[in-house]
Amino acid sequence: MRAFPTGAEQMKPNRIYLAVPSMLLALALAGCTTTDGAGSGGLLSARPSASASYIAALQGGIVSRSGVEISNSDRSRALEAEYRALEAAPGGQPVAWNGRGVSGQVIAAAPYQVGSQNCRQYTHTVTSDGRELKARGAACRNKDGTWTPLV
Numbered sequence: 354m355r356a357f358p359t360g361a362e363q364m365k366p367n368r369i370y371l372a373v374p375s376m377l378l379a380l381a382l383a384g385c386t387t388t389d390g391a392g393s394g395g396l397l398s399a400r401p402s403a404s405a406s407y408i409a410a411l412q413g414g415i416v417s418r419s420g421v422e423i424s425n426s427d428r429s430r431a432l433e434a435e436y437r438a439l440e441a442a443p444g445g446q447p448v449a450w451n452g453r454g455v456s457g458q459v460i461a462a463a464p465y466q467v468g469s470q471n472c473r474q475y476t477h478t479v480t481s482d483g484r485e486l487k488a489r490g491a492a493c494r495n496k497d498g499t500w501t502p503l504v
Contacts, residue, residue, distance in 0.1 A: 418490075423481065444463035448461075
């Protein structure tokens with residue numbers, strides 16, 4: 354009976370020790386997402402719609418206070434763009450939206466802390482009938498992932 358493995362046995366790595374780090378890495382990366390502006394002229398690409406509760410938490414966003422009259426469906430597109438800019442866009446990266454005869458883009462600044470909350474200032478530019486209107490605001494992220502505008 355040998356107490357120590359021979360040279361050839363020492364060279365064979367135990368497969369379980371190779372599999373465990375790979376599985377841990379795969380699990381860690383499974384929760385990651387990326388924001389890719391490739392192919393969209395630097396704008397964030399379209400993403401699945403944000404939940405209605407996240408949009409409702411914006412309380413109409415700054416687009417509703419901009420003074421521009423837009424349809425409910427266009428307002429929903431604009432609010433989703435506000436949410437996406439606040440939630441995922443790098444500071445200064447525009448998030449564009451298009452509606453019927455109206456379009457816009459939201460640009461959020463870098464996040465900052467207020468107490469334990471992350472907050473961001475942002476600008477929403479709306480173009481309607483060839484007229485461009487900019488509205489500015491700020492919002493803070495709640496623990497449940499919603500954003501509350503600072504009024």
